[in-house]
Amino acid sequence: MPRVFLSGNLKKLAGGAEEIDVEAADIRQLLRVLGERFPDMRPHLEQGIAVAVDGEIYQDGWLEPIAPDSEVHLLPRLGGG
Amino acid sequence: MAKIHVTATVNGDEVEFLCELEETLLDVLRDELHLTGSKEGCASGDCGACSVMLDGRLVCACLVLGVEMEGRSVETIEAMAAGDELHPLQQKFLEHAALQCGICTPGILVAAKALLEKKPDPTETEVRFWLAGNLCRCTGYDKIIRAVLDAAAEMRVS
Amino acid sequence: MSTAEKLENGKFKWVGTRPVRPDGVDKVTGRARFGADLFLPGMLVGRVLRSPHAHARIKSIDTSKAEALPGVKAVVTRDDFKEMPSESVAAGEMMIDYRDMTRNIMAREKVLYDGHAVAAVAAASASVARKALKLIKVEYEVLPHVIGVIEAMEPGAPVLHEAMFTEGVEPTPDTPSNIAARNELGRGDVEAGFKKADIILERTFDTAPVHQGYIENHACVASVSEDGKAELWCSTQGHYMVRAFCAKLLGMDISDLRVTASEIGGGFGGKTIVYLEPVALVLSQKAHHPVKMVMTREEVFRATGPTSGANVWVKLGATKDGKITAAEAVLKYQAGAFPGSPVGPGCMCAFAPYDIENVKVVGYDVVSNRPKVAAYRAPGAPISEYAVECVVDELAEKLGLDPIELRLKNAAKEGTQAAYGPKFGPIGFVETLEAAKSHPHYNAPLGPNQGRGVASGFWFNIGGESCATININEDGTAQLMVGTPDIGGSRASMAMMAAEELGIDLDKVNPVIGDTGSLGFSFLTGGSRVTFATGKAVIVAAGNVITDLRERAAKIWDIPVDAVEWEDGFARPTSSNAGEFDPLSLADIAAMAAKTGGPIAGHAQINAQGAAPGFGTHIVDVEVDKETGRVTVLRYTVIQDAGKAIHPSYVEGQYQGGAAQGIGWALNEEYVYGEDGRMQNTGFLDYRMPVASDLPMIDTQIIEVPNPNHPYGVRGVGETPLVPAMGAVACAVEHALGTRLNELPMSPPRVLKAIGAIGEAQA
Structure with missing residues (x-):
């Protein structure tokens, strides 16, 4: 199962868990499952966050696949000047 | 307030305009x-x-009043190219990529042309100090200085 | 030849060359039309009345006298803008709340900074508009104000927003404060990490807020028709973003607002939000005339930008041989009048260049009575990385190690887990350090009162949504349209990529920036994304054109499309089995377009993923005049990974321009406030940006470690060059002085103060 790493405020919203397993085959599923498991996290997930799958950072990349052995990091949305 | 009637020469053409006392040459242009x-x-x-x-002298148009223009002659960036022929400075700015956003480019070209008319063989330091009154936020000036020096070299040959 | 083969052999026809940019002649002749250069028939002049107070409650606004002035066609105040619910949207680098945005463009209950808009007029002339502003009576109840980040965080500080309770703190405080949010990131165990250290350094830094400093002031022309449809012309980094914000604030359908991006005279992040645009639209709506609004420089300084002033505490621990064992930082960033400083990315970037097992970074987003900060070139990163780089440098000094060697010992590489979480893909940080170490500059001798500094920097770079259309004209030329405003020559690189893909001459490709009515949504020009993301869209669009061209050739030859290949600008049969046909050029096929199905075009609408981060290392030499405190930059070298430079001259230009901005931030730029909370240096004479005589030539070296997620390997280059600059300059100054300032800008008074301190210590 993909391992999802949380830090900062998302970690708090997940009850302090730094690392959780989430059954998900793509980013859309991952966000859905996280929202179900941690309802308080939903506004953050909906506002837009970046998802790094095996080091590759995706923004709004719902359809990007997640492999069973993937390492997933949730990050704040990125922008720039 | 009544506007003042002014007759001046702009890029070689006689023009007439009405201007308020507070309007600058830049506003008029x-x-x-x-x-x-x-x-x-x-x-x-x-x-x-x-x-x-302005009458052959480099000025900031924002520091000249429109009403001061009576009988005087101004040359702007629009008169720098001769027909299809770009001025060597304009050409060198393109070749050296001496502009990014391009907002400062007209002023810098006019100022650089004034320099080369006074001093056809300026040093890098002279170019830098002459152009110290022309801000550019994009380029760090490197390519601008190179383009001016290169244009000067070419103009000396031709 | 395929792109992969071309990359392998380096046999590009256009990519990597230095052609003259397609918009160049317009820019050197004064013909290019920027924000303030549009004139419409019947156009009025719009101007804004701004608050003279840093913090005050608006008791009343009386516009009746202004409205009665002949020539005044419309006056607007807070009453002309509807209340917006609190709703966050991604905008540029930060999330924007429409409730705050509507208050920022026109103050409602309170004015929150000197320069905050309180009313606006549209009049027949500039002089009438100015007179009208003087006739507007605003009654204020002046409130105590607070400017600095530390002061704003203190208990008892004047509170800007009575309903703001710090987010990210458990439990949520029950009293309001100016601390909008606290965030934290990290991994490992910093306490354990510091226990392993032989040396621990703790330092605190202050940085002054600085403005993006674009030379073109904000400008727009709005024209609203009686049927509710509107056109807007403006200088912006993203006209689709302007469209979205204005439509939302005015309650319009997005399709009723057509926005055209003028040529833009610099942005650097500062033109990623709206100020004048919604006001001009409402004025035009009320006045039934087009309205032009142009800010003065003073307005730009008082009411737009800047980036945060900040206070940063950094703690680093390392072993004797220079391995960093733990890193900790606390970042306090000014957000300005409304929440949303770039402290989040500041936290993520602080230690990003280094492979450190134990990291903890805490960030505070703090409001104060200053303009709401806007993105500025790698928003958040230059501040935190400046502080960290200074401590890294001091660490090297204390350990007797070369600062580049120390960085090499700790540098992030492919596979390193970044301090902010995920593992890096292929990155070129080590390459920039190696190049710096062997650069002649790094090994050149120094004179008396001179010092050399070196520092590195990291920035994410982003991708995102971009559209591109290539229409093949009847004569075989190509019309290329993209939706990302061209600030620094991107039309050149877009056209080069299209020409490369299509196999035609560059001068056959005419690139333009489409307005919002001509092309689908494109995210803004920012985040160093255009050459990567819009470039990717151009390449996809060109691929679609080629598919179309092969189909047309197949029809002309009456063979299956699979039997046609596109190579170097020609359709050819894949083999002689397919038949004997002379190759068809793009122009040949274009001429037959009507017979083979109509016009030929390719479109792409993508959300580009896989932007790769940028790393850079800067070397700088300075000389300090100990009598005056003036710092002269003697020599400067920028080394940065570009992935692949499409047009190297404009990549170099980004490196040089970023370094120059960093030099300004390091040495002179700052906001000066009076006791009354009003900005005192609202012009370029007193807000001292680098001029030509302040700088030396800025040498550049382009490293190319390809980004695997772009066909040519492109990674963004625009923002990273600012990041290392302040650290490098600070270390150079400090080496020349033999003492650390830990404060920006290192302006002559501060340098003299530091020297004085040395004198006292010695005495």
């Missing part, structure tokens, strides 16, 4: 004559984006 190549970056003579030649 841009808003009355629609010569928008001269830019307003500060309206206080600090950025040089409105550099023009």
Whole structure:
């Protein structure tokens, strides 16, 4: 199962868990499952966050696949000047 | 308030315009004559984006009043190219990629041309100090200085 | 030849060359039309009345006298803008709340900074508009104000927003404060990490807020028709973003607002939000005329930008041989009048260049009575990385190690887990350090009162949504349209990529920036994304054109499309089995377009993923005049990974321009406030940006470690060059002085103060 790493405020919203397993085959599923498991996290997930799958950072990349052995990091949305 | 009637020469042509006392030459060029190549970056003579030649002297158009123009002659960026022929400075700016956003470019070209007319063989330091009144926020000036020096070299040959 | 083969052999026809940019002649002749250069028939002049107070409650606004002035066609105040619910949207680098945005463009209950808009007029002339502003009576109840980040965080500080309770703190405080949010990131165990250290350094830094400093002031022309449809012309980094914000604030359908991006005279992040645009639209709506609004420089300084002033505490621990064992930082960033400083990315970037097992970074987003900060070139990163780089440098000094060697010992590489979480893909940080170490500059001798500094920097770079259309004209030329405003020559690189893909001459490709009515949504020009993301869209669009061209050739030859290949600008049969046909050029096929199905075009609408981060290392030499405190930059070298430079001259230009901005931030730029909370240096004479005589030539070296997620390997280059600059300059100054300032800008008074301190210590 993909391992999802949380830090900062998302970690708090997940009850302090730094690392959780989430059954998900793509980013859309991952966000859905996280929202179900941690309802308080939903506004953050909906506002837009970046998802790094095996080091590759995706923004709004719902359809990007997640492999069973993937390492997933949730990050704040990125922008720039 | 009544506007003042002014007759002046702009880029070789005699023009007449009405201007309010508070209007600057830059306001007149841009808003009355629609010569928008001269830019307003500060309206206080600090950025040089409105550099023009007034009776052969380099000035910031934002520091000259429109009513002062009676009987005088101004040359702007719009008169720099001769027909299809770009001025060597314009050509070198393109070749050296000496502009990014391009807002400061007209003023810098007018100022650089004034320098080369006075001093055909300036050193890098002289170019830097001459152009110290022309702000550029994009380029770090490197390519601008190189383009001016290169244009000067080419103009000396030809 | 395929792109992969071309990359392998380096046999590009256009990519990597230095052609003259397609918009160049317009820019050197004064013909290019920027924000303030549009004139419409019947156009009025719009101007804004701004608050003279840093913090005050608006008791009343009386516009009746202004409205009665002949020539005044419309006056607007807070009453002309509807209340917006609190709703966050991604905008540029930060999330924007429409409730705050509507208050920022026109103050409602309170004015929150000197320069905050309180009313606006549209009049027949500039002089009438100015007179009208003087006739507007605003009654204020002046409130105590607070400017600095530390002061704003203190208990008892004047509170800007009575309903703001710090987010990210458990439990949520029950009293309001100016601390909008606290965030934290990290991994490992910093306490354990510091226990392993032989040396621990703790330092605190202050940085002054600085403005993006674009030379073109904000400008727009709005024209609203009686049927509710509107056109807007403006200088912006993203006209689709302007469209979205204005439509939302005015309650319009997005399709009723057509926005055209003028040429833009610099942005650097500062033109990623709206100020004048919604006001001009409402004025035009009320006045039934087009309205032009142009800010003065003073307005730009008082009411737009800047980036945060900040206070940063950094703690680093390392072993004797220079391995960093733990890193900790606390970042306090000014957000300005409304929440949303770039402290989040500041936290993520602080230690990003280094492979450190134990990291903890805490960030505070703090409001104060200053303009709401806007993105500025790698928003958040230059501040935190400046502080960290200074401590890294001091660490090297204390350990007797070369600062580049120390960085090499700790540098992030492919596979390193970044301090902010995920593992890096292929990155070129080590390459920039190696190049710096062997650069002649790094090994050149120094004179008396001179010092050399070196520092590195990291920035994410982003991708995102971009559209591109290539229409093949009847004569075989190509019309290329993209939706990302061209600030620094991107039309050149877009056209080069299209020409490369299509196999035609560059001068056959005419690139333009489409307005919002001509092309689908494109995210803004920011985040160093255009050459990567819009470039990717151009390449996809060109691929679609080629598919179309092959189909047309197949029809002309009456063979299956699979039997046609596109190579170097020609359709050819894949083999002689397919038949004997002379190759068809793009122009040949274009001429037959009507017979083979109509016009030929390719479109792409993508959300580009896989932007790769940028790393850079800067070397700088300075000389300090100990009598005046003036710092002269003697020599400067920028080394940065570009992935692949499409047009190297404009990549170099980004490196040089970023370094120059960093030099300004390091040495002179700052906001000066009076006791009354009003900005005192609102012009370029007193807000001292680098001029030509302040700088030396800025040498550049382009490293190319390809980004695997772009066909040519492109990674963004625009923002990273600012990041290392302040650290490098600070270390150079400090080496020249033999003492650390830990404060920006290192302006002559501060340098003299530091020297004085040395004198006292020695005495």
